[in-house]
Amino acid sequence: MIEAKGISKTFGRRTVLDKVDLVVGDGEIVALMGPNGAGKTTLLRILATLLEPSSGEVVIQSMKVLDDPVIARKAIGVIGHSPYVYDDLTALENLSFYWSMYGLPRGKSEEAGRAMLERVGLSHRMHDRVAVFSKGMRQRLAIARALLHSPRILLLDEPFSSLDQKGVDLLSQILLEEKAKGRSILVVTHDVQRISTLADRADVLIGGRVGRSYDSRAIGKGELDIGYRTSIEGGIS
Amino acid sequence: MNLKLGKYWVWFAGISAALMLITVLLAVYYAPVAASSVKTANELFPSIEGSTITVAGFVADREIMNPIRYPEDPPVTAIILADFSDYRRYLDAVVAGDLEGEWWTVEPITVRGPYLPLGTNVSATGEVVATLDSSSFMLSCDSSDDVVELSSPGEAGIMTSPISQKIFYFHMPSAWVSYVGFFLTLVFGVMYLRTRNRTYDRVAASSAELGVLFATIAIVTGPVWAKEEWGVYWRWDDTKLVTTFVMWLVYIGYLMLRAAVVDHSVRARISAVYGILGFVTMPMSLLSSRIAPLIRSSHPQVIASSSGGLSMEAGITIGIAVVAFTFLFITMLIKRVEIEESEDELEELKRRVGGEE
Amino acid sequence: MRAALTIASKDLKTELRSKEMISAMFLFSLLIVLAFRFGFEESVSAGSVDMPDLAAASLWICFSFSAIVGMHSSFAKEKDRETLEGLMLCPVERSELYLGKVISNMVLVFIVDVLSIAFFALFFAYDYGGNGLAVVVIALLGTVTLVLVGTLVAAISVNTKAREVLLPILLIPLIAFSVIMPSVTLTGDAIAGMATESVREIVSIAGFAVIFGVVGYLTADYVFEG
Numbered sequence: 121m122i123e124a125k126g127i128s129k130t131f132g133r134r135t136v137l138d139k140v141d142l143v144v145g146d147g148e149i150v151a152l153m154g155p156n157g158a159g160k161t162t163l164l165r166i167l168a169t170l171l172e173p174s175s176g177e178v179v180i181q182s183m184k185v186l187d188d189p190v191i192a193r194k195a196i197g198v199i200g201h202s203p204y205v206y207d208d209l210t211a212l213e214n215l216s217f218y219w220s221m222y223g224l225p226r227g228k229s230e231e232a233g234r235a236m237l238e239r240v241g242l243s244h245r246m247h248d249r250v251a252v253f254s255k256g257m258r259q260r261l262a263i264a265r266a267l268l269h270s271p272r273i274l275l276l277d278e279p280f281s282s283l284d285q286k287g288v289d290l291l292s293q294i295l296l297e298e299k300a301k302g303r304s305i306l307v308v309t310h311d312v313q314r315i316s317t318l319a320d321r322a323d324v325l326i327g328g329r330v331g332r333s334y335d336s337r338a339i340g341k342g343e344l345d346i347g348y349r350t351s352i353e354g355g356i357s
Numbered sequence: 358m359n360l361k362l363g364k365y366w367v368w369f370a371g372i373s374a375a376l377m378l379i380t381v382l383l384a385v386y387y388a389p390v391a392a393s394s395v396k397t398a399n400e401l402f403p404s405i406e407g408s409t410i411t412v413a414g415f416v417a418d419r420e421i422m423n424p425i426r427y428p429e430d431p432p433v434t435a436i437i438l439a440d441f442s443d444y445r446r447y448l449d450a451v452v453a454g455d456l457e458g459e460w461w462t463v464e465p466i467t468v469r470g471p472y473l474p475l476g477t478n479v480s481a482t483g484e485v486v487a488t489l490d491s492s493s494f495m496l497s498c499d500s501s502d503d504v505v506e507l508s509s510p511g512e513a514g515i516m517t518s519p520i521s522q523k524i525f526y527f528h529m530p531s532a533w534v535s536y537v538g539f540f541l542t543l544v545f546g547v548m549y550l551r552t553r554n555r556t557y558d559r560v561a562a563s564s565a566e567l568g569v570l571f572a573t574i575a576i577v578t579g580p581v582w583a584k585e586e587w588g589v590y591w592r593w594d595d596t597k598l599v600t601t602f603v604m605w606l607v608y609i610g611y612l613m614l615r616a617a618v619v620d621h622s623v624r625a626r627i628s629a630v631y632g633i634l635g636f637v638t639m640p641m642s643l644l645s646s647r648i649a650p651l652i653r654s655s656h657p658q659v660i661a662s663s664s665g666g667l668s669m670e671a672g673i674t675i676g677i678a679v680v681a682f683t684f685l686f687i688t689m690l691i692k693r694v695e696i697e698e699s700e701d702e703l704e705e706l707k708r709r710v711g712g713e714e
Numbered sequence: 715m716r717a718a719l720t721i722a723s724k725d726l727k728t729e730l731r732s733k734e735m736i737s738a739m740f741l742f743s744l745l746i747v748l749a750f751r752f753g754f755e756e757s758v759s760a761g762s763v764d765m766p767d768l769a770a771a772s773l774w775i776c777f778s779f780s781a782i783v784g785m786h787s788s789f790a791k792e793k794d795r796e797t798l799e800g801l802m803l804c805p806v807e808r809s810e811l812y813l814g815k816v817i818s819n820m821v822l823v824f825i826v827d828v829l830s831i832a833f834f835a836l837f838f839a840y841d842y843g844g845n846g847l848a849v850v851v852i853a854l855l856g857t858v859t860l861v862l863v864g865t866l867v868a869a870i871s872v873n874t875k876a877r878e879v880l881l882p883i884l885l886i887p888l889i890a891f892s893v894i895m896p897s898v899t900l901t902g903d904a905i906a907g908m909a910t911e912s913v914r915e916i917v918s919i920a921g922f923a924v925i926f927g928v929v930g931y932l933t934a935d936y937v938f939e940g
Contacts, residue, residue: 131622134708170802172939174553193805204800208728220720221804249731265800550936606887613883617874627870630933634866634888637925 121145122167122196122273122304127176129162136162138328139176144273144304149295151315152308154325160308161201161277163325167306168198168275180273194222197271199279203262207251211242211261214250215268222269236264241290255282263291267298274298274305280314292318362691369688376681383674384526524582526674530682532575532601537686538568539608543636546629556694558625561632563693565611567686572605607635717806721814725788726821735787736822743780743830747772751837758838769834769842769849770902774894776830777853778860778886781823785864786881788819789872798938808934812865816930820861827853848904856897859919863888863926869937892922 122144129137136159144150154160165171167178169189178185178192185192205214215233224232237243240260250258259282266274274295280288295305295318309315315322322334334343545561548554579598580590593599611631618624729735750772757763792798801811831849835842842849864885871881896915903912 131620168803170799190805190807193803196803198803200796200799202796202799204797204803206724206728206797207795208731209724213727217720217724218800218804221717221801221806223716223805550933600891603887603890610880610884610887614870614874614880617876617880619875623873626936626939627873630936631867631870631884633933634863634926634929637888637892637922637929 121181122306123179124163124167125177125179127163127166127173127178129159129166129171130174136328137166137173140325140328140330142306142323142330144306146272146304147299147302148321149299149305149307149319151319151322152306152325153310153312153315153322154331158325159328160325164198164275164277164306164308168196168200169193194269195272197266197269197274199259199262199266199274199276201277203258203265205250205258205261205265208249210247210249211237211253211264212246214261215264218265218268224269232268233264236268237261239267239294240264241286256284256287259283260287260290263294267294272303274303276305276307276309278309279307280309280311288314362687363695366688366691369684369691373681373684373688376677376684380526380674380678380681383670383677384523387670387674522671524578526678528575528578528582529675530678531571531578533679534682534686535568535570535572535575537683538564538566538571538690539604539636541690542568542608542611542632546632549625550629553622555621555625558621558629559694559697560690561625561629562612562615563690563697565608565632567689567693569605569608569612571682571686572601572608576602576605604635611635715810715813717804717810718813718817721801721811722817722821725815725818729818729822734791735784736825738787739780739784739822739826740829742783743776743826744833746776746779747830747833747837750775765838765840766902766905769838769840769905770898770900773827773830773834773849773853773901774856774898776834777823777827777857777897778889778894779882780826780830781819781857781860781864782882782885784822784826785819785861785868786871786878788815788822788865789868790877793872802938808938809931811938812869812930812934815869816861816865819865820857823857823861824854827857842905843907845905845907849901852897852900852904855916855919856893856900859923859926860889860893862923862930863892866926866930866933866937892926893919 124140124142127137127140127142128135140159140163142150142152142163152160152163162171166173169178169185169192172186180192180195183192205211206217209217212230212233215236216229219229219232220226234243234246237246240263242257242260242264245253245257250261253261259279263279266276279291283291292314295307299305307315307319316339319339320336322339324331324333541564542561545557545564549557549561579601583590583598591598611628614631615624615628618627750768751758754763754768758768789798792801802808828850831842831846831853834840835846867885867888868881871877871884874880896918900912900915900919903915
């Protein structure tokens with residue numbers, strides 16, 4: 121479970137996030153939506169410990185993140201705008217590198233890396249350098265990297281972008297599997313249709329605040345679709 | 358902190374201005390080294406007027422253009438020359454080989470101070486007691502004594518000429534205030550990192566800026582002083598000069614670093630770290646003239662030194678000058694921080710008018 | 715420590731494949747030696763130049779500037795390819811990131827140092843006269859201090875707009891007294907065969923290594939953020 125309590129973030133005098141509260145429970149997929157500049161990525165970066173909030177706190181499994189960000193990072197898996205992989209290393213070497221960086225047991229990295237690449241459908245390319253990978257393949261590798269250390273919390277920023285249909289389906293399936301394992305999953309996305317089938321809840325962030333929250337029932341009825349459109353329009357004007 | 362002090366800036370400015378005025382008055386009327394007080398050898402020693410035996414010099418086998426000596430330099434042989442009116446002329450004469458009169462070679466001198474004119478006592482067989490300072494060679498003579506003594510008056514090497522004396526009252530306080538500025542940059546940088554309070558960052562930036570300003574004054578006035586006292590504008594082998602110069606470069610770098618970052622929180626964070634790193638050069642610069650045996654320096658030791666200290670009059674004047682400059686610095690710092698704040702406010706207003714919100 | 719070594723070995727492995735940094739550093743130092751060779755052509759031919767002094771000075775210009783090129787790109791690469799953020803997500807202390815970069819930079823800079831020493835001998839037809847090893851050891855000592863401070867400053871300057879220009883501007887004043895001056899003295903003495911007399915320089919370089927290392931270790935949290 122990851123919980124944001126009254127998170128505010130100001131850059132200079134500009135307030136990007138204004139006392140945002142957000143909870144992603146165990147085994148829950150929450151979509152974080154909102155117009156451009158609403159502070160989605162900033163919130164995600166704060167949750168991922170890449171950014172310190174100006175006020176408020178992030179709590180993971182009843183532990184305050186700021187008390188020990190190093191421990192907190194072990195529990196977090198992130199798919200960001202960039203895949204965070206090295207062009208000059210092979211897919212498997214990239215995973216081995218992160219395996220070691222996460223302090224996971226030596227000697228098992230190869231095995232775990234292979235299994236993970238299998239899972240994202242890259243096992244046939246595992247000895248190829250990432251430099252020759254397409255964007256979609258990099259994104260798959262990024263998924264493998266994020267899941268490598270079996271994090272309890274997954275923070276995904278537009279994870280479906282640059283994936284082909286097969287990849288999108290694969291990721292959806294992986295997310296459902298992870299959800300079944302009791303992971304807390306937060307997905308930042310604009311893809312209302314895709315997320316409607318996945319998310320248990322959708323929070324819409326507007327002007328640095330959680331504007332509305334839709335539960336799974338509302339999402340099922342298509343309220344999110346309509347509501348989201350109006351809120352984006354509202355956000356822009 | 359700053360807002361509270363800010364109200365009193367007029368007082369600080371007033372105190373500073375008053376003390377500056379006092380400094381100038383003292384420099385002119387109380388503690389001057391008048392040109393007339395430097396007696397010529399002829400005035401001092403009428404008994405040997407016109408004789409060929411005159412002033413004590415030095416330098417036998419080493420480079421002649423450099424009258425400043427280091428403790429580890431080998432002992433030199435003192436030479437007594439015919440023409441003594443001015444040591445620079447004396448040096449010229451030596452270089453030109455244009456020497457008149459008789460050379461007296463005495464016993465090797467043991468040099469104690471960082472350079473010869475400063476507190477040097479020489480015993481040798483002969484009939485002359487010589488006093489030496491660096492702006493003009495003076496000879497004190499006691500013909501009844503069989504000792505040659507080279508010694509310098511208390512102020513030797515710091516302010517032996519009227520020009521260097523007056524410059525020193527501005528040079529030294531400027532240098533002091535610039536050190537204070539750089540130190541505050543460190544302190545407020547650390548405080549910013551701890552609290553992320555933007556005001557601390559503004560103070561750090563402003564004091565670095567003022568530090569650079571005052572260091573520039575010190576670096577410009579220093580060579581004028583040095584030319585008078587040492588006969589050269591700059592000494593690349595003097596650690597204090599060179600470290601101060603390098604420190605000046607470090608903080609110009611600090612200001613350039615700040616100018617090259619757009620995001621204010623990144624700017625504050627990384628420049629605070631660079632401020633800490635840059636301060637590593639500071640103790641070296643300050644200490645370098647105190648640990649002369651370890652690192653070469655011929656810079657005067659103003660604070661707590663026995664041979665190169667100041668006379669009481671000069672000491673009082675310099676003390677008041679330092680206080681005056683410190684208040685000037687505080688006044689300017691308060692105003693500079695306020696300007697920074699206004700700039701941020703302006704930026705914010707511009708952004709709002711631009712309709713970005 | 716494991717993370718630091720992991721980063722260092724990752725850096726060296728990618729470098730072994732791409733040779734991006736080392737080729738740039740190597741060419742840069744080659745050109746500096748060449749520039750000195752041309753610049754001192756007349757006096758070297760006439761034998762009127764003090765070779766230990768010239769060697770010491772030109773070698774340390776090579777070492778410092780090629781190190782600046784290398785240390786800059788070690789961060790610029792990670793920043794531009796956004797892998798720096800990936801490193802920040804890892805559950806390791808920021809000081810380990812710093813340490814890892816220090817180790818990999820040290821290895822690369824030292825390799826280039828050794829090559830520069832060899833090229834100096836080649837271009838100037840100069841024989842270090844049995845003191846070559848001492849020169850290499852001094853290069854290693856100076857490089858440790860240089861890289862400890864340089865890596866930190868490179869991590870700072872990589873956040874700025876004019877980072878290529880800014881790194882030397884920020885770094886050179888810091889290393890002037892801590893590294894370059896004592897190392898040049900030391901190298902000159904070593905070539906002249908009297909390095910044993912320069913204990914003060916060795917202590918000074920090592921002392922600064924400690925100072926820079928401690929500052930880097932303590933401030934890494936603030937340098938690598940966001």
